[in-house]
Amino acid sequence: MKIRQFTSGDEEVVCRLHNEAFNERIRALGESYKFHHATVEEIGDWLETEKDNIWLADVGSSSVGYAHTRVNIEKGKKEIPTLYIVPTDWNLGESRIAVASSSQRMGVASGLLQTVLDECLRQGLLYAAALSHSDNISAKKLFESFGFSQPDVFMDPEYSEDRPLFNSSVYATLDLTKQLSNIKLNSNVRVRKARPDDINSIAEIHRRNVWWCEECSALKWTTDYISGTFGHDVLVAELNGDVVGVADLTLGSPRIGIGGVLPENRGRGIGTALLYGLLKGMKAYGIPMALADSGMTQVEAIRIYRRLGFNLEKKQYVWVKSME
Numbered sequence: 001m002k003i004r005q006f007t008s009g010d011e012e013v014v015c016r017l018h019n020e021a022f023n024e025r026i027r028a029l030g031e032s033y034k035f036h037h038a039t040v041e042e043i044g045d046w047l048e049t050e051k052d053n054i055w056l057a058d059v060g061s062s063s064v065g066y067a068h069t070r071v072n073i074e075k076g077k078k079e080i081p082t083l084y085i086v087p088t089d090w091n092l093g094e095s096r097i098a099v100a101s102s103s104q105r106m107g108v109a110s111g112l113l114q115t116v117l118d119e120c121l122r123q124g125l126l127y128a129a130a131l132s133h134s135d136n137i138s139a140k141k142l143f144e145s146f147g148f149s150q151p152d153v154f155m156d157p158e159y160s161e162d163r164p165l166f167n168s169s170v171y172a173t174l175d176l177t178k179q180l181s182n183i184k185l186n187s188n189v190r191v192r193k194a195r196p197d198d199i200n201s202i203a204e205i206h207r208r209n210v211w212w213c214e215e216c217s218a219l220k221w222t223t224d225y226i227s228g229t230f231g232h233d234v235l236v237a238e239l240n241g242d243v244v245g246v247a248d249l250t251l252g253s254p255r256i257g258i259g260g261v262l263p264e265n266r267g268r269g270i271g272t273a274l275l276y277g278l279l280k281g282m283k284a285y286g287i288p289m290a291l292a293d294s295g296m297t298q299v300e301a302i303r304i305y306r307r308l309g310f311n312l313e314k315k316q317y318v319w320v321k322s323m324e
């Protein structure tokens, strides 16, 4: 077996390998988890930056496996150069390392991963990281056999004392064809559609909650977000007339997003009221299922999903290997 880098003309074989290996995911999870069949044109776009690479495993004259990697510089207290095996989607997907079914269990992915790790050492990177769903046993075995760990939350003080460098997530789903749980809501909280004059409050809530998303607290982005440019219906929660929480649903999609509640107003049922408002809105649109992904750091959100009867059977694991 020979491992080599992608060259122009390999788009077709990478596309075929990807679509075959992820076919079951695409069929079972589909667009809800942003899995779809790739097109040949799309493969070229994967090499988005000069930090992207596709590695191919050749046996004889056939390519039987691929891995797509990217070097990201995580900017914290210090810069942490990290190599990711790029996922199909950062929140909902799995890393793009795949082997043709006829060549699985023959060490092909191991050969690709070894090359990727050698490359990390050569470039002096600090970590290698990948993402897989918790029910993907082959991926679990593969990463474990190379000494990757699978933390819920991974801290590196060189990056930050209080923000994780990596974290796993949990997927929470709820069947919306059934009645919503009958829970008691805080009657002082009013949930309503966001208006243009909520812009500063929403930007502030995002700034203090989704700190990893810089654009989410920019005023231009927030204006577009409220007006539905990205396809969202945005709800806010008011407590005594002040906007203290924000959440959204996406038309035609099961995905829900809780932008957050201002830290000083937590623990008063505001997140629960927001989520309840979203679920009612989704039911009214006839959306049959709700899907939320929450980082394992978001313990309050996870508690609310449990309270409202969500199913939390699956996680997105982060796999981490320190190269030092």
Ligand SMILES: CC(C)(COP(=O)(O)OP(=O)(O)OC[C@H]1O[C@@H](n2cnc3c(N)ncnc32)[C@H](O)[C@@H]1OP(=O)(O)O)[C@@H](O)C(=O)NCCC(=O)NCCS
Binding pocket: 021, 022, 094, 095, 096, 097, 098, 099, 100, 103, 104, 105, 106, 107, 108, 109, 110, 111, 130, 131, 132, 133, 136, 137, 138, 139, 141, 142, 145
């Ligand atoms: C995951 C995948 C890339 C593994 O490829 P592979 O070439 O079969 O893996 P290898 O032969 O190198 O095996 C690596 C390790 O995983 C184990 N393994 C691989 N597939 C396994 C399976 N189906 N069940 C149990 N163990 C498995 C191997 O035994 C080996 O561990 P060990 O030798 O220490 O026991 C392949 O199954 C695949 O393409 N799956 C579909 C796409 C996918 O899920 N990609 C990963 C997303 S994160």
